[in-house]
Amino acid sequence: MEMHQVRYFLAVARVLNFTRAADDCNVTQPSLTRAIKQLEAELGGDLFRRERPAAQLTELGQRMHPLLKQCYEAATGARELASSFKSGEVGALRIALTHSVDLSLLIPHLEQIKRMFNRLEFRFLRGNAREVAEYLKKGEAELGIAAEISEDWNRLDTWPLFTENFQLVINRNHPLSARDKIDFGDLRAEQLLSRNYCEHAARLNSSLREHGLDVDRSHEIASERDLIELLEADIGVAVVPDTAPIPPTLKRAGVEGLDARRTVNLYGVAGRERTAVASTVMRMLRGTNWQQFIDRNGTP
Numbered sequence: 001m002e003m004h005q006v007r008y009f010l011a012v013a014r015v016l017n018f019t020r021a022a023d024d025c026n027v028t029q030p031s032l033t034r035a036i037k038q039l040e041a042e043l044g045g046d047l048f049r050r051e052r053p054a055a056q057l058t059e060l061g062q063r064m065h066p067l068l069k070q071c072y073e074a075a076t077g078a079r080e081l082a083s084s085f086k087s088g089e090v091g092a093l094r095i096a097l098t099h100s101v102d103l104s105l106l107i108p109h110l111e112q113i114k115r116m117f118n119r120l121e122f123r124f125l126r127g128n129a130r131e132v133a134e135y136l137k138k139g140e141a142e143l144g145i146a147a148e149i150s151e152d153w154n155r156l157d158t159w160p161l162f163t164e165n166f167q168l169v170i171n172r173n174h175p176l177s178a179r180d181k182i183d184f185g186d187l188r189a190e191q192l193l194s195r196n197y198c199e200h201a202a203r204l205n206s207s208l209r210e211h212g213l214d215v216d217r218s219h220e221i222a223s224e225r226d227l228i229e230l231l232e233a234d235i236g237v238a239v240v241p242d243t244a245p246i247p248p249t250l251k252r253a254g255v256e257g258l259d260a261r262r263t264v265n266l267y268g269v270a271g272r273e274r275t276a277v278a279s280t281v282m283r284m285l286r287g288t289n290w291q292q293f294i295d296r297n298g299t300p
Helices: 003-015 018-024 029-043 059-087 107-113 129-138 201-210 224-232 276-287 290-298
Strands: 090-098 119-127 143-146 156-171 238-241 250-253 261-269
Touching: 003 018, 003 029, 003 059, 018 029, 090 129, 090 276, 107 276, 119 129, 129 143, 129 261, 143 276, 156 224, 156 276, 156 290, 224 238, 224 250, 261 276
Parallel strands: 090 119, 090 143
Antiparallel strands: 143 261, 156 238, 156 250, 156 261
16 A cells, blocks of 8 residues: 555545546546555455546445545654654654663753754653663663663763762751761761662662661662652661752761762763764763762752
8 A cells, every 4th residue: 555545545535526636636637546446456445436526435435534544644744753853853862861860960951952953852761770771772762871881782882971979968957967077987876768779879888888887777768759758857868979969958968988989971872873862962961061060969
C-alpha cells in the first residue's frame, strides 16, 4: 500500500468524483483510477461504486475510510515532524541521570537552549549507574550524567565535569548546628541517613567506618526527596555532596577529618550521531565553570 494511493482514495471519498479528485491531487484521471484499482486489489474488493454523476463508497470503502484516513494523517504528521527536526525547528534531548545527580545542574543550560529552538522535547531518565549505562547502550539516552559508571565498554566516552566534596547536612534546630567545628566523635551518637543510591556510597561508608561511625545501623534512604523530608523532621543526619540542593530549614557543616570527594562525569557513545540539542548541551556542560555552582551550593 502506497501513501499516494491512500491520498487519492481520500480525495475521491471527499468529493465523490474521480475527475474532480484527480484535479485536486494534480494528477491525470487515468493515473488516479489506476492507483485506486491497485489499492482495491490489495484490499480484496471495490472501494467505490462507479456511478454517474457521482461515485459512492461501497461497504468496504466505508469501513476502510476511517482507517486509511488515520494512516494517512499519521504518515503526514511523521513527515512534518521529521522535516522540523531536520530544519532545526524542533529539538530533542534524551538524557539519563543517576539518582544522586540533581537536575538543577542542567536547568541553566536548558533555559538557555530553549531559546535556540522553536520547540523542544525533553526525555529525562533516572536509574543507578548500571541502568544509565544501559540507557546509553540501547540508544534510549544520548547523554548520561553520573558520578561513576564502572561499565567496561569501549564505546563509552567520558568527560569529567567537576569534582566536589561531601559535607554533613543537619536540621537547623539540631544541637550540632550551633557548633563551629564538628568532628567524628560528635557523630558517633547520631543516627545516620545513608544515600545508598549514590554511586559513591560504598566508598563513603567505608571511610565513615574507619572513623568509628556505625554505618551498618543507619537508615537506608531511596531518594533525595525522602532524605530531605527526614532531615527536615530531624530524624537523622546525612553526608551529601556539595551540589545537592537543600532547603533553608537545613544546614551544611564541615566535619574535621572528612576526606570524601566525587567526580561527576558526562557520558556519551562514541561514533553515534547525536541530535543538535544533545550536541549543544554537551558543549555547554563541558564548557561550564562548575566551581561557581559548587561554591554557591556548598557553602556551610
